[in-house]
Amino acid sequence: MEQARLETRPSLKIERHYPVAPERVWRAWTDPEALARWWGPGPQDPVSVAELDLRVGGAFRIVFGGPEGKDNECAGTYKEVVPNRKLVFSWCWPNSTPDRVSLVTILFKPAGGGTDLEFRHEQLHDEAARDGHRRGWTGTFAKLETFLLQS
Numbered sequence: 001m002e003q004a005r006l007e008t009r010p011s012l013k014i015e016r017h018y019p020v021a022p023e024r025v026w027r028a029w030t031d032p033e034a035l036a037r038w039w040g041p042g043p044q045d046p047v048s049v050a051e052l053d054l055r056v057g058g059a060f061r062i063v064f065g066g067p068e069g070k071d072n073e074c075a076g077t078y079k080e081v082v083p084n085r086k087l088v089f090s091w092c093w094p095n096s097t098p099d100r101v102s103l104v105t106i107l108f109k110p111a112g113g114g115t116d117l118e119f120r121h122e123q124l125h126d127e128a129a130r131d132g133h134r135r136g137w138t139g140t141f142a143k144l145e146t147f148l149l150q151s
Helices: 002-007 022-030 032-038 127-150
Strands: 012-018 047-052 059-064 072-082 086-093 097-111 114-122
Touching: 012 127, 022 032, 022 086, 022 097, 022 114, 022 127, 032 047, 032 127, 072 097, 114 127
Parallel strands: none
Antiparallel strands: 012 114, 047 059, 059 072, 072 086, 086 097, 097 114
């Protein structure tokens, strides 16, 4: 019964192609220094904390936004780590909605001399949470693309 309820919760899927090798896209998501250079949906969302313990069972914590990078905090635990291929982690906002844990899956696929990225954010609390995350992720992916093309 619980599994059926989770499967019916809102989710979103975003697909992007980047004209760089999967290793570079992977590094952008898994190297704290790289991630701090592009993370966040808005143009003025500095990252003040990027802690990534990249192993199954390891935790991550990212604090970003506002003039000093302290408006938002997201956190979670890595569920799957397959270098340059797959990253799965839980996701929550510990300061605002710590009880709303969702799941993010990112697939990195070599394609056309670059990388096809498939991003799924599942088990979101409701449609409003899905729509808010879609807006946030859309801005974040635009910044990721700029980072990958400039680095």
